[in-house]
Amino acid sequence: MTTYTAAQVMTATPVVPVIVVDNVEQAVNLGKALVAGGVPVLEVTLRTDAALEAITALRKEVPDAIVGAGTVCSRAQYIQAVEAGSQFIISPGLTPDLLAVGKEYDIPYLPAVATISDILLGLEYGYDHFKFFPAEVNGGVKALKAFSGPMPHIRFCPTGGINEKNYKDYLALESVLCVGGSWIVPTDLVQAGNWDEITELAKSVQQ
């Protein structure tokens, strides 16, 4: 099994799709559609009962994807996500327990920060790659520029409120390796099984 670094996951695609899946078949079809469109990194959120099974199935059925778990909010969820086969883990925030469990496994963990104090806490545990969430309501591009004053070496995946109109503003920052978002996996297209259109959306995102 290939183990990536956080930087490798974050530079494998300019956009990490934040995925919500209802069942395994839908997840596999969605994963194939995204990979076909040049977006290999898949963040499967643990918001549905199907999520863990979907991660396991994606690892098996879509070998070109880099499959991770999102919305990981506790140590127990972290371990379940690793056991399901996740190649990276993302949280919407951070806690001392999450930062500690992330160091117990080899795969990359992106805790989310919203403030300099969050970044300082993450640094204490040895993290320097973070999700920035929710990006737009926490100051967006301006906040990231301000963070980079005292913290020029920190790298981010901003997520939350990012879309086709503003993602390039984020990617233009040196501190931003990728952005996260749901806009390339719209619920209506996923529910309708409109995989070709999702492939086209994936193709439309550029560095």
Ligand SMILES: O=C(O)C(=O)C[C@H](O)[C@H](O)COP(=O)(O)O
């Ligand atoms: O569940 C998580 O762990 C999250 O981080 C939330 C997601 O990242 C946002 O729901 C995506 O934000 P939008 O692209 O604005 O829809």
